[in-house]
Each structure stands twice: as C-alpha cells, then as structure tokens.
Amino acid sequence: MLESFTVRKTTQQEKADRIPYLTCSMLEAVNTCPKWGIIHSVQAKVFTVGYRQMALEAGSLMHEVFSVLNFYQVGAIQGLYQHMDHHAALLFTAERWETIKGDVFEKKLDDQRSLERLALRTIGSSDFYDDPEDKNRTLANLEHCALELINYWLMNMRDFNIYISDVDDPSAPIGIEQSLDVVFEIVDAGGECKDIRLIGLIDAVYQNPTTKNISTGEYKTASSMNDAWRDAFKTRHQITGYQAALAAYFDTSLITGNTILLGSAVPVRKTTAPVQHFTIERDAEHTRNFLNTCLFTQRIIDEYSDGADALEAPMFTHSCNRYFRPCSQLDLCASAFEDQAVMYEQMLTKPELSPSEVKAFLQNS
Numbered sequence: 001m002l003e004s005f006t007v008r009k010t011t012q013q014e015k016a017d018r019i020p021y022l023t024c025s026m027l028e029a030v031n032t033c034p035k036w037g038i039i040h041s042v043q044a045k046v047f048t049v050g051y052r053q054m055a056l057e058a059g060s061l062m063h064e065v066f067s068v069l070n071f072y073q074v075g076a077i078q079g080l081y082q083h084m085d086h087h088a089a090l091l092f093t094a095e096r097w098e099t100i101k102g103d104v105f106e107k108k109l110d111d112q113r114s115l116e117r118l119a120l121r122t123i124g125s126s127d128f129y130d131d132p133e134d135k136n137r138t139l140a141n142l143e144h145c146a147l148e149l150i151n152y153w154l155m156n157m158r159d160f161n162i163y164i165s166d167v168d169d170p171s172a173p174i175g176i177e178q179s180l181d182v183v184f185e186i187v188d189a190g191g192e193c194k195d196i197r198l199i200g201l202i203d204a205v206y207q208n209p210t211t212k213n214i215s216t217g218e219y220k221t222a223s224s225m226n227d228a229w230r231d232a233f234k235t236r237h238q239i240t241g242y243q244a245a246l247a248a249y250f251d252t253s254l255i256t257g258n259t260i261l262l263g264s265a266v267p268v269r270k271t272t273a274p275v276q277h278f279t280i281e282r283d284a285e286h287t288r289n290f291l292n293t294c295l296f297t298q299r300i301i302d303e304y305s306d307g308a309d310a311l312e313a314p315m316f317t318h319s320c321n322r323y324f325r326p327c328s329q330l331d332l333c334a335s336a337f338e339d340q341a342v343m344y345e346q347m348l349t350k351p352e353l354s355p356s357e358v359k360a361f362l363q364n365s
C-alpha cells in the first residue's frame, strides 16, 4: 500500500539500460486477465492475426486528424508557423506533412475550409482502407466524422492554446502528442521503496496564455457516446496517470489536474451528438488509487513475465469473451497444459511497439 511518492523524468542512463516500464495499455490488459495481458501486452506475443483491428486503426487515424487541428492552432492561430512545420514533419514524416499541408497556408482560406482540406488530406494520405466486413469504420464515415469534428472544434475549442516550451525555438517541445517517460518513486506503508516507470503519450497539452496554467487534452473515438461511456472517465487510470506524470515536467503550482476530453462518434448518427467535450478532474486520491494499481500490476508482471512462466499467470476467465469476440488466446487456454508450452513457443513476437510506445521512444531518442 502506498505511503508517499515523488515523480521525476526517467534519466538517460535508465533509458539506455532499458529499465522495464508500464504503459496504460499494459495496465488495462494485465488487469483484464493477467495471462492475456502478460503474453499479449508485456511479452508482445501473438498468434497469426486473422483479422484487422478496425477500431484501433480508425481511432489512430482520427487521432492524426485531431493532431492536425492542433498543428493548425499552433501555426495559424498562435502564429508559430515554424513550430507547426517542424513538429508536424516529425510526427507525419516531412513528405506526408507536405502532402497534407499542400497550398493551404499560401491560399489564406478561412479556418473552416483550411481545416477541411488538411483533415481530408490526412485521411487520404494514410494507409487506411475499407474492410468489407466493417460497415461502420469506412473511409467515408471517417471523413464525415472529421468534418463534424472540425465544426465542433471551431465552435468550442479554437481558443485552446497549445503549450509551447520556447517561442523562439521551433524545435523545442510543444504540447501535441507529448511523450511522457517518468519514474514514480513510491514508498509503501512498510517503508519499502519501489520504482514504477510509466511511458505514455498525451494527445494535447494546453496552457492558458494569461495564468500559464496547464491542462491536458485527450481525444477518443467511440461507436456511441452514451452516459455510461462518459462516466467511465471518472475513474479511468490513463487520465490519472498522465496527470500525475505532468509533475515531472511542469511546476506543480501550474497543473490544474483538469483533462479536457473530446469525443467523436464513429460513425456519425442522426440521433445522437457526433462530438462532445467535457472536463475531467483529478486529485491526490485518484493518484493514490492509480499508483496502488501500478504496484499490484507490477507485482504480477514481475512474477509471471519470464518466458513461459506467463502460462501460469492467473486466468480471469470472465474476460474470455469480451467486446463480443472470443479472446485471441482462447485456443491456448483451452488446451491441455503440456500442449500450451508448444503453442506458446510457436507464437510470434510482434516486432513493432504500440503506436504510443513508438512515438514516446521517438521523442525520447
């Protein structure tokens, strides 16, 4: 149980030593089912995947659109064109950013038409393609979703100022897709110390130009944004963890504890709001709950993540059929234990990191 904690940036030496880390995805996966979370998220082992993860692909592309709105905010509204250009080229690659940007800034169109062009070119220059099995997450629906997002953003969020660490240095960090790499130094009730390294990616960091106060922005897509969806963010650890990590980067007196959550429905439906935003507040009690969950999760990972030991990890079988689809490891878990070792050896280790890990490590390097 947590007694006290401090948080700091991960040192260069710790990064070079590749000390283990948690991401919020790992945290959620291990607590969904330890056996699944350790094999799938910590060890990154998969059976050959037979289907595309359309929700992830569509969400990732809409995150790119959200980032483009924020780059427009920096370049056209805050007037820091070079900052926009530098960081957008890093995020998208210089070639793709040139495609997205086109002649939008030379033509001096109004905000609406500029943003529509940027967003549609972001979608058009991506590698997303329609899946005949998925009638909801289609290119046409994502374009419709992007246009609704632009309308809403211009009405409600155009003045949300993106954090700029140095207005004179375009290469200095700005608050778009801001990577986090921190170590929480935790002391438990028995006086024992435990370090937890957390890696993450904040979609937006906002700074009030007058008070200098810092808030964060998170963008989410969902098939429907009902009250249950909205209420889930009252406790969501990802929001808490990112807010707690900010103390390693900013003066704590400037951190409001507020996250502005912006949600889009994919597809857009005629009967419900296509976009909404609301504020989520976090305090010390949330942070304590988050860190206790990290300690619990890290103990399970430490115990079971050494190779095939993962097969012995606790099985939370209430999670075997979630999100209307059987768990990708169901065949493994349903087999005799001696067969599981053979199946485990045949699993592939994903060469790539998750999108947030890639971006976080890219910015760390």
Ligand code: SF4
Pocket: 033, 034, 035, 036, 037, 315, 316, 317, 319, 320, 321, 327, 328, 329, 330, 331, 333
């Ligand atoms: S099949 Fe069930 S028990 Fe096995 S890893 Fe998946 S969720 Fe866990």
